Amino acid sequence: MDFLLLVVAGALIGAVSSMIGVGGGILMVPLLSFFYVSTTQEAVGTSLAAVVVTSISSSLHYARKNVIDYRLALVLMPSLTAGAWLGAWLTGFISSEGLSLLFGLLLLYPAVLMLLGREPKEAVSARQGGATSNAWHYVLQASAFGVVFGVASGFFGVGSGILMVPAMVLLLKVEMLQAVATSLLVMMPSALVGSIQHWFQHNLHAELMIPVALGIIVGTQVGPRIAIAISRVQLRRAFGVVLVYAALNMIWKGVAGWGG
DSSP states (O other): OHHHHHHHHHHHHHHHHHHHTOOTHHHHHHHHHHHTOSSHHHHHHHHHHHHHHHHHHHHHHHHHTTOOOHHHHHHHHHHHHHHHHHHHHHGGGSOHHHHHHHHHHHHHHHHHHHHTTOOGGGSSOOOOOOSOSOHHHHHHHHHHHHHHHHHHHHHHTSOTHHHHHHHHHHTSOOOHHHHHHHHHHHHHHHHHHHHHHHHHTTOOOHHHHHHHHHHHHHHHHHHHHHHTTSOHHHHHHHHHHHHHHHHHHHHHHHHHHHHO
């Protein structure tokens, strides 16, 4: 019964995520934390493993459209992967309550954008120009971003795209669709490494991750078709309310846990 419920929940997460442009991790972590696992670290580790599956599915779609910047992906992958391992490792040095509080605060960012009727990747305007003239400066800058975004991904169990896409567009001057597609590709190895580290720290529940991931794969195929018939602005605003609720609950869980 739980397997079926998780598949359905995963499908809903995948559908909603594909309709409003957010990563499934910001929904998976609260879901798992509230109902299925005892610590936020376990929710983060299990969510990150599901991100591996969903990033593969999404990347195949964008690869067929030939919009991935493979050169930038090769620059980002090593630093992003190292950062994801570091972020996962760092969860061992914070209490479950502290991690819950930080995750709730992170959720407020996409929640506000949703309430405004926008999605994270629309918070910035696309800029043309590609790489800077100084190739080494570009590589160092991109690598530094990779470490930061990787740490956030491994630490919170979310896809790094929510932070990476705006930075790639604003600071690396990558075209919007390319930034989205490239961030999904580079997410694969970093999420995998972060998941392995969480596995060694006993934070990953494969029996929960598998049905959620299966559901998300189905949901991400259905979501865009549903979105055609719905006002995306109204949908995002409605979902913003849900995100605010989840964020406040995660924050309350962290604060109450410390108080107890």
